[in-house]
């Protein structure tokens with residue numbers, strides 16, 4: 001049984017895309033804090049209402065709210081792929097304590113290495129099916145018909161925070177608050193790095209190797 005894994009990388013690095021693939025192929029459970037927050041926002045929960053202004057500005061939602069939300073998601077035996085969490089050192093420390101206290105052991109992290117201009121290009125061209133979470137890119141992975149999902153025929157949307165001003169803010173926030181996690185996991189010898197600029201299948205391949213999943217079917 002594989003252990004819990006953190007997918008670490010900037011917005012647009014391809015974490016969600018790869019998490020969906022690994023989830024299908026290897027039985028992981030994906031926990032995407034961004035997806036969970038958008039669900040809360042759409043349902044109009046207290047958490048959703050509290051998180052909304054931060055998300056709209058491209059800021060991080062306060063650690064205490066995020067940690068409490070993740071704590072509520074940690075049941076079941078399946079190994080978890082953390083996607084978009086942790087994003088601060090405080091969140092990383094809290095996750096280590098949380099997982100240790102429920103006997104799961106410390107998670108490893110895989111850093112998706114990619115330049116800022118490429119992240120911008122990926123975010124600007126991202127289209128999502130909000131009902132299923134299927135993600136496309138208008139240039140790198142276009143649907144057969146522009147604006148329509150290949151899988152369920154429903155309309156695709158661009159995320160509200162994928163507009164230039166908010167993208168810049170999110171990338172600044174990533175560099176200032178999340179990049180220190182690369183050192184956090186490297187110092188603890190829990191970091192693998194992959195080249196996230198490669199084509200989709202090659203990134204999957206690199207991840208499978210980094211996680212030593214070749215024989216894990």
Ligand code: ADP
Nearest residue numbers: 012013014015016017122126136137140199200
């Ligand atoms: P993240 O979850 O890290 O924010 P996504 O998985 O949503 O990133 O990917 C961001 C955008 O980049 C999407 O439009 C996706 O189709 C595209 N993308 C993801 N991986 C690759 C890749 N290896 N090559 C080209 N485009 C990619």
Ligand code: AMP
Nearest residue numbers: 033034054055059060061066084085087
């Ligand atoms: P994402 O879908 O991962 O790009 O996240 C979208 C937005 O949700 C971010 O810009 C933040 O406002 C918020 N968010 C998601 N995950 C976290 C987290 N771990 N910590 C703080 N804020 C988060």
